[in-house]
Amino acid sequence: MTYSSTQTITPFSSNTALALGFSGTLGNIDAYISAVNRLPMLTHEQEMDLAKQLRENNDLNAAQQLVMSHLRLVVSIARGYLGYGLPHADLIQEGNIGLMKAVKRFDPDQGVRLVSYAMHWIKAEMHEYILKNWRLVKVATTKAQRKLFFNLRSHKEGLDSMSQAQIESLAKKLDVKREEVIEMEMRLSGRDIAMDSQSDDEDDKFAPIAYLKTEVDEPTHVIEAQRYDKLQSEGLETALSKLDARSRHIIESRWLQNDDGSGATLHELASEYGVSAERIRQIESAALKKMKSALAAYA
Known part of the structure; x- marks a missing residue:
């Protein structure tokens, strides 16, 4: 797909563009990209300082600088979606909206x-x-299928259909069924179909946009999920390493043996160590406090 250098982009009004530091004409996509690539990038310290000014004082000038310094990121990401035959300028404008929401x-x-x-x-x-x-009707109803939709084109070699080996490889890589790869390839190769449902039956209605941005994919939830995964793996192992052998064995036997939490009882461990159930409970309580302290760094 070839794009015209006269394609226009207007993420800001002309007055705003000048205020943001653009000079000369921004009448076409090439001029815009050239302009944003000349904008200075922020250091980590500058970025943090501006972000705090925005959060604490609602400083719009700080927000402006944060947006400006990341416009080249939008241009770079937009290039990855040119294969869908949509205007480069429109992709950039949509990306700029996302950037402003992020800031x-x-x-x-x-x-x-x-x-x-x-x-x-x-x-x-x-x-x-x-x-x-x-x-496209029902183009991506799950997270895996959405990932397939936006990765399929980059894995195809030319306009020819994918080979069985390519299908198997892509299905394994994206954790989807090979049948889903075949079906998605057929949809992308076929004619456009109305995305809006023509049926009055609520069960048959589908709007892909409803599946595009879910709460799970929202950036703050992604960060939280990453921290939780780190807490469960690296954090838990670090906390366990702080315990003596007996305390660790008691904690693992009580809480980490089975996924359903049905571990050893206090009496079973008391019998194993030849002490009272109350003594096992005390050791367990002390160990959990020590682990909580070690996990504080991952909270």
């Missing part, structure tokens, strides 16, 4: 750079735009 919600105390946080919001807006314009 508004960014919390500098989370310990991540804005670039990592903003990518989720930028891609979400672009995905919404793509799905609205592709108008």
Whole structure:
């Protein structure tokens, strides 16, 4: 797909563009990309300082600087979606909306750079735009299928159908059934179909946008999930390593042997160590306090 250099983009009004530091004409996509690539990038310290000014004082000038310094990120991400035949300028404009949403919600105390946080919001807006314009019926009803939709084209070699080996490889990589890969390839290769349901039956109605941005995929939830995973793996092992052999054995026997939490009883462990059940309870209580202290660093 070839894109015209005269394609226009207007993420800001002309007055706003000048105020943000753009000079010259921004009448076409090439001029816009050239302009944003010349904008200076922020250091980590500058970014954190501006984010705190925005959060604490609602400083719009700080928000402006944060947005400006990340416009090149939007351009870079938009290039990855050119294969869908949609205007480059429109993709960038949708991404800019996602970037501004990210800046508004960014919390500098989370310990991540804005670039990592903003990518989720930028891609979400672009995905919404793509799905609205592709108008495919039931194009992606699960997270795995959405991932398949946005990765299939990059795994195809030319316009030919995928080989069985390619289908098997992609299905394994994205954790979907091979039948789903085949079906999605057929949809992407076929004609456009109305995305809006023509049925009055609520069970048959489908709007892909309803599945695009879910609470689970919202950036703050993604960060929370990552921290929880780290807490369960690295954090738990670190906490257990702080215990003596007997305390660790008691905790593992009581709470970590079975997924359903049905571990050894106090009396069973008391019999094993030749002490009272009350003594086992005391050791367990002390061990849990020690582990809680060790896990504080991962909270």
